[in-house]
Amino acid sequence: MPCSPCTIMEYDIYELIQIETGNFLKRMGWPVNSTTDEARVKWKLAMKFLIPMKFDVDRAINLYRAHETIRKTENLDRIWINNPNLIREIQSNKFFSLRQLxxxxxxxxxxxAQVSNGSSTNSLSxxxxxxxxxxxxxxxxDxxxxxxEIQNSGLNFIYDMQSCSASQFDMNLSKKILRLVQGNYPAMVKTIFIVSAPKWFKIAYKVTMHSADQMRDVLITHYGYSLNDLPTSLGGSFDAxxxxxxxxxxxxxxxxxxxxxxxxxxxLDYQPVTAKPTSNILFFNTDHYHHNQNQDATSSQTPTASVVSSPSKSLVAIVQLRRNHDSSASSSQIRGRKRESSSSTDSEKRRRSNESLIEEEPPKMRSLIYIPQEISSK
Known part of the structure; x- marks a missing residue:
């Protein structure tokens, strides 16, 4: 008995998911056909990034890398879940999810608005x-x-700015949150709602502005929530x-x-927050470097340079300034002009005077040359 078109379509979609998930795993260097617990976690992780990107492997890998980068940058890659301040923040009414429908x-x-969670938060910077x-x-x-189900259905982000004065508003935190949910987190963000945004609030992201009453009506009429599901700040009875x-x-x-x-x-263990290195590039003058190398030929001293950070495979950016060469060349030109001026005619002097009024083109800097850092230590 032939299969129905719906059955064939479902089979094709399932096969496509299997193929693209396998491609993602291969590109990441993760196990594909293994049955270990680690392999199963990697499979679920691949699905989490493929679903919001509609199984486009390239976009999913880019999202994964962007997500990992922002977690490391913002110290979100190793979170101490037993941190008392974090526990109080999760238990507060500052951030929570409405009932899943x-x-x-x-x-x-x-x-x-800044929510006070006790006197302990006052001691934090x-x-x-x-x-x-x-x-x-x-x-x-997470x-x-x-x-x-949530990976497939996506999420809406409701950003409530009621009772939020300019002095209370944390612009830096808001930027980080919006940057996280807009393109750096593996979830399909359907809509970002801004509730009761003050006049001074400006934003570069595509969002939907609502008053508190309008937001309540949208959640009730469009999404099917009851007043019992909505927080008190939006006119409901739910106390987060x-x-x-x-x-x-x-x-x-x-x-x-x-x-x-x-x-x-x-x-579960305490995780100290360490400052992230800002750069792994070393800049120094190659003229000075080669001058020190010449001194090495006559002495046993070795030149040293201060390094911002020193991973073994980092690159060194060498900027060739040639300041000494330029200054010596310009001084010799000045001396030559003085000698010429003593023996030149008045017409030649006037011509050179007019030429000096023309703005000379600034000397061009040589492009950066990247070499392995091991060379700088030789």
């Missing part, structure tokens, strides 16, 4: 508070996107703080599962 994007809520907020946000996103402990326990149990996709980003 069938066949609808997950609606996640974040308030831009501004940078530490931003880090805790980012960690609480990405932790709950847990939510473990679900294949009451559900805070359950929210943290859900996060803890999910991320500590070795089979979860996000398990490697978290730790």
């Amino acid at each position: 069938p066949n609808q994007p997950l609606n996640v809520y974040f308030t831009a 501004q940078q530490e508070r931003e880090l805790i907020s980012l960690q609480a946000l990405i932790c709950q996103l 847990v939510a996107t473990e679900s294949v 703080i009451i559900d805070g402990d359950n929210r943290y326990q859900t996060c803890l149990s999910t991320i500590m599962d070795s089979q979860s996709i996000c398990h490697s980003y978290y730790s």
